Amino acid sequence: MAFDTQAWLAEARALIGSAHVLSADRGDDLSAYTRDWRGKFQEPALAVLRPADTGEVQALMRLAARSGVAVIPQGGNTGMCAASVPVPGGRPQAILQLGRMDRIFEIDPENNTATVQAGCILQTLRERAAAAGRLFPLSLGAEGSCQIGGNIATNAGGVQVLRYGNMRDLVLGLEVVLPDGERLDLLRGLRKDNTGYDLKQFFIGAEGTLGVITAATVKLFPAPSAGSVAFAGLDSIGQAVRLLGAMRARMGERFAAFELISGDAVDLVRRYFPDTPALLERRWPWHVLMEAADGGGDEALREAMQAALMACLEEGCVEDVVLAGNLGQGRTLWSLRENITHAQQMDGGNIKHDISLPISRIPAFVERMLPQLRQSFPGARPIVYGHLGDGNLHFNVSAPAGVAPAAWQERTGAVNRLVHDAVAAMRGSISAEHGVGQLKRHEMASYKTAAELDVMRRIKRALDPQGLMNPGKVL
Structure with a gap:
């Protein structure tokens, strides 16, 4: 029987309201x-669904399953890998927009936790935590809208992964709606719970392919009262x-961030942001931006x-360094790092790689890969x-001078193979922090073992036997 679009939309509107x-x-x-x-990706959707609560998500998932x-x-x-937009072909696809x-729901200073709905803006959570004297440490360029x-x-x-870990380390509990509409209540603010499988881990990093995350309990930390930022040049x-x-070794747990920036990246920022100050006396091939924070005085x-x-x-670990004298100078140092992405967008075509390696192997990788x-x-x-x-x-990898962005993007496959094979x-x-989505999905077979992919597919089939959740992503 042919799919009746208008009947489906009418039923969805009856569930959550026409608007x-x-x-x-x-x-x-x-x-x-x-x-x-x-x-990079755009395909039509049957509808954009905007539920107000978990009950409405459950009702919509039951409709989708039926x-x-x-x-x-x-x-x-x-996201950087197109995990949250439709893919070409296949069955009708509806976007479940959780904004x-x-x-x-709660900021709990004594337990150092926050419980929030999935659509909570990252910046909002950080601000509410700060108002309670707490820190939610996840910080990234899109925090005003992600x-x-x-x-x-x-x-x-x-x-700040160096000090606090990534999102997997910050989540204590989840509420998830499964593909059949069942609510899985894992929303606990416990740091110790050894009662069987840690089910929440299946959904962290799964890019919506196993269920819909509707709420979370996350870790908070005492808000630092002091910060210090430095920028260094290296050979x-x-x-x-x-x-x-x-x-x-010297700063211990106070050491919060350590960002590598190539000299070419600094040059690119200065080209498009000419007001960027010359922070060091000479150009260095490599730089690091460092930050420490604690509960004492500045x-x-x-x-x-x-x-x-x-x-x-004195030990020769660094060649030249500037230490921010106050908060304003620290922000100036960070602005250089934050403007790299904007400078690349203004510069034109670039082929992005989000890779991770054992820290000890990074020098050898870069020294081989650049030539x-x-x-x-x-x-x-x-x-870099x-x-x-x-x-x-x-x-x-930015396009050679004079090469059009579209022409450079046609080389993506060849550039990726060179970089990813070496990784x-x-x-x-x-993929270190950007995910797989549909951008890197086709590469998984080359860089995951058959056993890993088989186990991932078994989990997918067990939780989503109809293949309803975010098709065409990850697997």
Whole structure:
């Protein structure tokens, strides 16, 4: 029997209200929901569904299961791998947009937890936690629009993973609606619970392919009262790795962030943001941006940071360094790191890689890969930066001068093979914090073992036997 679009839409509208079921047939503009953030993927959707609570999500999932409609959970749609937009062909696909589910149920300072709906904006949670004297440490460029459910579904990382871990480390409990509409209540604020399988881990990083995350209990931490930021120049990545070890040994748990930035990345930022100050006296091939934080005073922390850096200078772990004198100067230092992505967008075409490696192997990887790229793709401009403290590099390759962005994107497969094969040879991962989505789905077979893929498919079949959840993603 042919699928009756109008009957399905009418039933969905009866469940959650007509205003919250958007569809092209009545003139609604769905482009903001059906196109990924990078503008690489766009396919039509049957509807955009905007539920207000978990009960409405359950009702919509029961409707989808009964009618065979695929469901694509979507948060802020800020992901890098097109995991939250439709794929070509197949059954009708409805986007389940969770933005209306944005309540913060509880900030519990004594337990150092927050319980929120999946549609809660990351920045909102950070601000509410700060008002209670607490820190929610996940911080990334899209925090003003990304949502907690999406952060969990992609296992987001950010700049403070070195100290606090990624999203998987920050989640204590989840509420999930399964593909058949059943509610799975794992919403507990416990740090110890050894009663069988840790079911929440199936859904963290699964990119909405196993169920819909509707709420979460996450860890909070005492808000730091002091911070200190430094920017250093180095001759090599090997020197940066030595500096990381030396600073962690001296600063301990106070050491929160350690970002690697290539000289080419700094040059690119200065080209498009000419007001960026010259932070060091000369150009260095590599830089690191470091931050420490604790519950003491700014001056005491700054003195400790200065003493550690002076010792590193004497040991040859660093060549040149500037230490921010106050909060404003610290923000200036961070602005250079934060503007790399914007500068790349302004510069034109680049092929992005979000890779992770054992920290000890990163120098060898970069030293081999840079000349190989330039030999295989003359004029290519590698822009390397990222979270060296946790082994995650954004190893992006900008188009040669004069090459149109579209023409450069046609080389994506060849560039990816060169980079990803080298990553795999060093026992690394082709996705550190951006996920797989539909962008990297076809590469999974090359970089995951047959046994790993088989187990993943068994889990998918067990939880989603109809294949309703986010088809065409991950597997």
